Amino acid sequence: MSSAAAVELCDADKIFHTHHFFQKHEETQKRRIYYKKTVHAVNHVTFDIRPGEILGLLGRNGAGKTTMVKMISGLVKPNSGKVIVDGLDVETKRLKVLRKIGVVLEGTRTVIWPLTPMENLSYFGNLRDVKGKILKERSKELLDFIGLTDKMNVEVRKLSRGQKQRLAICIALITDPPVLLLDEPTTGLDVQSSRAIKDKVIEMTRQRGKCVLVTTHDMNTAQELCDRIAIVHEGKLAACKRTEDLLEVFSDQTYHLRLDRVPDLAPLTAIPGVLSAAALNDDEGIGISVQLVADEAQRSSALYAVVASLERAGVVLRAINHAQQNLEDVFLRITNTDTKSGKSS
Amino acid sequence: MGFFLVLKAEVKRTMIISRRYWFATLTALFVACIMFTVFFYGFFSGIGTGMAGLAIDKALGLIIGIFAFSMVGMFSTGLAGMARSGELEQVYMSPHGLITNFMARSTVSTILSIVTWTVILSFMSASLQRASSNESPSNPQTVQAATVDGATNTTTPPANASTLPSTAGTGKLHADPLPVSVLFLLTYFSMTGFGFMIGGLVLVFKQVGQIAVLLRFAMMAIAWTASDALYNHHIILQALAHTIPVTDAAICLKLVLLKGIGNDVFTHPSFFYLILNVAVWTPIGLAIFKAMENWARGKGTLGAF
Ligand SMILES: Nc1ncnc2c1ncn2[C@@H]1O[C@H](COP(=O)(O)OP(=O)(O)O)[C@@H](O)[C@H]1O
Ligand SMILES: [Mg+2]
Numbered sequence: 001m002s003s004a005a006a007v008e009l010c011d012a013d014k015i016f017h018t019h020h021f022f023q024k025h026e027e028t029q030k031r032r033i034y035y036k037k038t039v040h041a042v043n044h045v046t047f048d049i050r051p052g053e054i055l056g057l058l059g060r061n062g063a064g065k066t067t068m069v070k071m072i073s074g075l076v077k078p079n080s081g082k083v084i085v086d087g088l089d090v091e092t093k094r095l096k097v098l099r100k101i102g103v104v105l106e107g108t109r110t111v112i113w114p115l116t117p118m119e120n121l122s123y124f125g126n127l128r129d130v131k132g133k134i135l136k137e138r139s140k141e142l143l144d145f146i147g148l149t150d151k152m153n154v155e156v157r158k159l160s161r162g163q164k165q166r167l168a169i170c171i172a173l174i175t176d177p178p179v180l181l182l183d184e185p186t187t188g189l190d191v192q193s194s195r196a197i198k199d200k201v202i203e204m205t206r207q208r209g210k211c212v213l214v215t216t217h218d219m220n221t222a223q224e225l226c227d228r229i230a231i232v233h234e235g236k237l238a239a240c241k242r243t244e245d246l247l248e249v250f251s252d253q254t255y256h257l258r259l260d261r262v263p264d265l266a267p268l269t270a271i272p273g274v275l276s277a278a279a280l281n282d283d284e285g286i287g288i289s290v291q292l293v294a295d296e297a298q299r300s301s302a303l304y305a306v307v308a309s310l311e312r313a314g315v316v317l318r319a320i321n322h323a324q325q326n327l328e329d330v331f332l333r334i335t336n337t338d339t340k341s342g343k344s345s
Numbered sequence: 346m347g348f349f350l351v352l353k354a355e356v357k358r359t360m361i362i363s364r365r366y367w368f369a370t371l372t373a374l375f376v377a378c379i380m381f382t383v384f385f386y387g388f389f390s391g392i393g394t395g396m397a398g399l400a401i402d403k404a405l406g407l408i409i410g411i412f413a414f415s416m417v418g419m420f421s422t423g424l425a426g427m428a429r430s431g432e433l434e435q436v437y438m439s440p441h442g443l444i445t446n447f448m449a450r451s452t453v454s455t456i457l458s459i460v461t462w463t464v465i466l467s468f469m470s471a472s473l474q475r476a477s478s479n480e481s482p483s484n485p486q487t488v489q490a491a492t493v494d495g496a497t498n499t500t501t502p503p504a505n506a507s508t509l510p511s512t513a514g515t516g517k518l519h520a521d522p523l524p525v526s527v528l529f530l531l532t533y534f535s536m537t538g539f540g541f542m543i544g545g546l547v548l549v550f551k552q553v554g555q556i557a558v559l560l561r562f563a564m565m566a567i568a569w570t571a572s573d574a575l576y577n578h579h580i581i582l583q584a585l586a587h588t589i590p591v592t593d594a595a596i597c598l599k600l601v602l603l604k605g606i607g608n609d610v611f612t613h614p615s616f617f618y619l620i621l622n623v624a625v626w627t628p629i630g631l632a633i634f635k636a637m638e639n640w641a642r643g644k645g646t647l648g649a650f
Contacts, residue, residue, distance in 0.1 A: 016645060070645065075434055077642045098440045105648070109430040114362050126354035127439040127446075155365075 005048035005084075006179050006211035007072060012081035014042040014067055014235075041067040043235035044081070049211050051178065054201065056226030056243075057215040058331060064235040065215035066106065069183045072213070073103045085179060099128070101179040102172030106187075110168050113157040117148055117167045120156060125174045135174075142170040146200055162193025169197070173204075180204075180212045186221050198225050219328040223247075233335045246330055253294060254323035255303065256280060258287040260316035267309055273302025289323065347441035351449035359453055374461060378468045402603050403569065406595055408462050409532075410568030412455070413591040414561045416536045419454060420447070420544035421557035428548070429649045437647055443638055444631065447544065451537050519605030528597050528610070531619050535590035538626030545630070545637030549646060564591045571595035573615065590626055593619040 016039045024031050041064045049055045057065045070076040071083050074094040083090040085097045104110065111120050121139040125131065130138065143149050146166045151159055156167065165185060172180060182201070186194035202225065205212050216222050222229050223243060230240040239246060258280075268277040268290065275291040290306055292299045310317060363370045381404075427433040436446050543560070546553040568591045575586055575596065586592045596615040600606050610616050641647050 014645075067645070070434075070648070073438055075437060075642065075647050076645045077639075095440050095442065098438055103438060105431055105434060107431045109432060110435050112358070114365060115358065119358075119361055123354050123358050124435075124439075126350060126357070127436075127441070129350060129440065131350075 006051050006086055007049040007213065008082075008084040009045055009047055009068065009071070010082040010084070011044050011046050012042055012068070012071055012078045012083055013044050014064075014071065014076060014078050015040050040235050042071065042078070045232075045235070045237050046081075047230055047237060047240050049179075049213055051211045052205060052209045053228065054205050054212045054214060054226045056222040056229045057213065057232050058217070058219065058222045058229055059215075059232030060217055060335070063217075063232040065232055066183055068232070069103070069105070069181050069213065069215060072179075072181055073101060074098065099175060100177050101181060102175065102177040103181045103183075104165075104168045104172045104185060105183050111156050111164055111171060114155060116153050116155055117143060117159075117170070118152050120167060120171060121174055124171045128175050130174055138174060138176065139170075142173055145204075146170050147196065160193070162189045162196070165189060165193070166197060166200075169200070178210060180210050182212065182214045184215055184217070186216065186218065194221070201225060219331055231331060231334050238334045249330065253299070254289060254291045256284075256287060256289050256319075256321040256323050257306070257310070258285050258318040258321070259310065260286075260318065262286055262288065263310060263313050263315050267313075268306055271302055271305045271309065273298045274306065285318070287318075347445045348448055351439075351441055351446050352452060355449050355453045359457065374464060377461070378465050381465050382468060402572075402599060404466065405599060405602060406569040406571060407565070408466065409591065409595045409598060410565035411462075412458055412532075413536060413564040413568055415454065415458060416451060416540050417543055417557055417561045417564065419451060420540035421547050421554045421561075424544050424547050425551055425554045428551075428647060431648060434648050444541070444634060447541070448537065451533075451540065455533055519602055519607070521601060521605075521607045524601045524608055524610050525598075528594065528601060528619070531623050532590075532594040532598070535594060535619065535622040535626050538623065538628070538630035539590045541630030541634040542626065545634035548634075548637045548641040549644060551646070564589060567592050568595040572599065573613075576614070587618045587622075590619075590622045593622060 018037045018039070020032070020035050020037065022031065022033060023035075025035055026037070043064075045064075045068065047055070057068060059065050067076055071078050072085065072090065074090050074097060077091070086100050088097050088100075090097050112123065115123065118139060121142070122135060125135040125139065140149075143152055146169060148163060148166055148170070151163060156164060159167070169180075169182070169185070172182075180201075185197055185201070189197070198221065201212060201214070204210055214221075214225055216225075226243055228240065228242050229246055231238040231246075239249075241249065253275075262279045262281075265277045265279065265288065268274055268288070273293050273295075275293060277288055277290045280287045280289045292302050307317065307320075424433065427436070433443075437443055439446065543553065543557050547557070567586065567589060571586075571592050573596055575583060575592070578586075593615040597610050597613065597619055600613065600615070601610050606613070
């Protein structure tokens with residue numbers, strides 16, 4: 001099982017310490033001569049990516065996604081835990097691992113601006129021991145695949161941001177690595193550009209059986225692009241599931257009840273098994289939305305109790321719907337419960 | 346092996362960029378030429394004709410100084426800038442490692458500065474020779490030819506270096522192929538060794554970049570004034586000067602190129618100190634760089650942070 005995984009993080013942990021001199025303390029806003037700040041950027045994280053799969057790391061800014069990507073590419077050394085790429089430990093076989101991964105980090109400065117896409121590919125190809133005919137053919141093929149052939153001989157500084165990003169992906173693919181790591185590949189791009197990149201990533205993963213890691217803070221990107229999604233929150237993995245499963249986790253817990261008026265919500269929230277109740281008023285009419293516990297037996301009796309309570313109150317019940325969830329709700333829910341439990345503990 | 350691959354990639358890139366922006370390249374060269382020449386012409390006419398030897402001495406000192414200046418610059422502000430832009434991480438992820446990459450980069454920039462300074466020095470010498478031509482008629486090509494030979498004789502042994510027309514006393518350059526090439530190589534290695542040490546420190550402590558600015562100017566001043574008069578100074582000052590790799594390199598190069606002591610340089614104490622500098626700075630520099638590279642990986646400062 002684990003030997004089939006192309007990339008594995010086993011209990012990886014990273015704590016950053018930063019030292020500040022004569023700066024305002026972030027919390028107290030007082031100027032200090034010296035203070036030390038500690039960030040637990042990655043907190044004992046374990047996941048794997050299998051060949052032919054796109055795994056998404058979804059999380060807010062500062063959640064620790066980039067740090068995970070950098071740990072896989074050997075740019076950041078974990079405090080503890082192991083990172084394994086294609087059976088090789090990144091710590092001990094870093095240079096070998098580098099031949100197996102293509103990485104696109106954030107920012108557009110990873111490509112050389114005064115050079116053309118073709119020259120960029122040949123420069124980075126040369127640095128990575130790809131040369132001669134193979135280099136030329138592969139560059140042409142990649143530019144064609146990503147749709148930059150017409151810009152082949154235009155200096156990069158004249159290209160748009162989306163085109164630069166696509167070129168960066170080409171550069172990462174110049175060695176034809178089995179593993180591709182993309183850090184925020186569509187952030188800051190317009191709809192068409194990000195659409196194009198998503199399509200190409202999916203196409204490539206399916207056709208060439210690559211193993212792809214994508215980080216994003218955008219739910220839609222994750223939902224459209226990824227086979228599996230790992231939700232990262234404050235350095236921890238809050239969930240790691242197939243995209244459909246993740247959407248389902250909560251979708252069967254929220255119900256929309258369409259009513260003729262909004263009843264008193266207090267008796268409803270008092271029912272055991274009801275987590276929350278809120279008034280609804282959208283284009284489908286008015287009503288309430290109730291969120292129930294995950295346990296099936298409890299949920300069932302709670303739902304009966306809600307209906308009974310509404311009947312007692314004399315409210316007309318028009319429809320009961322399963323709430324259609326999008327990833328955003330799921331994400332917010334997971335990260336919120338996480339902070340709550342984090343604070344209470 | 347990796348070194349040559351990286352070197353090839355770097356040379357290609359540099360050529361493409363300087364060709365593509367040929368206008369900028371030319372103007373930069375032209376402005377440097379003019380500034381340098383005006384500066385020295387002023388200096389030269391101020392102290393009277395017949396002192397071209399002194400002028401060339403100072404010019405050579407300045408060139409060595411500028412070389413040291415840009416080399417340390419590459420490893421300090423250059424490296425910090427690369428970390429900020431993300432280029433450093435990109436380089437770090439190439440399977441040849443940072444050291445090989447920076448070796449190649451420093452080689453390219455050294456070759457580039459040799460070529461540039463050859464052009465500038467020849468431009469300057471042409472005007473100097475013209476200015477002093479009524480006193481001692483000379484061949485305006487002398488310095489140019491000598492410099493070209495001196496600069497490139499690692500690859501092409503100069504046929505005419507020893508047969509140059511004598512213009513003694515007016516700044517003739519003695520480009521003895523053996524000592525000059527040995528000195529160039531030693532200078533290069535002591536400077537890169539020193540550069541790697543600074544670079545390693547900059548990787549972890551970004552503030553070192555600011556200190557390095559001071560160091561760069563100090564090196565330029567030292568190279569500009571360095572002469573074997575150093576040996577008359579106080580012992581502590583001497584010791585301090587010898588630890589800076591540019592001092593003895595400048596003294597040796599000046600002795601060979603200007604005084605024409607030829608192979609005698611190999612027995613000069615400054616040559617000994619230069620070797621010592623290479624023997625100390627290269628391993629120390631590389632060791633520090635390696636250690637700091639690892640530390641930077643732990644602190645995550647290979648990127649912008
Ligand atoms: N080199 C570093 N030194 C100190 N703190 C860092 C460093 N890199 C990242 N961090 C901190 O670690 C946390 C996670 O950062 P990052 O992985 O970049 O998040 P994301 O990519 O999810 O936005 C942030 O709080 C960030 O400030
Ligand atoms: Mg990030």
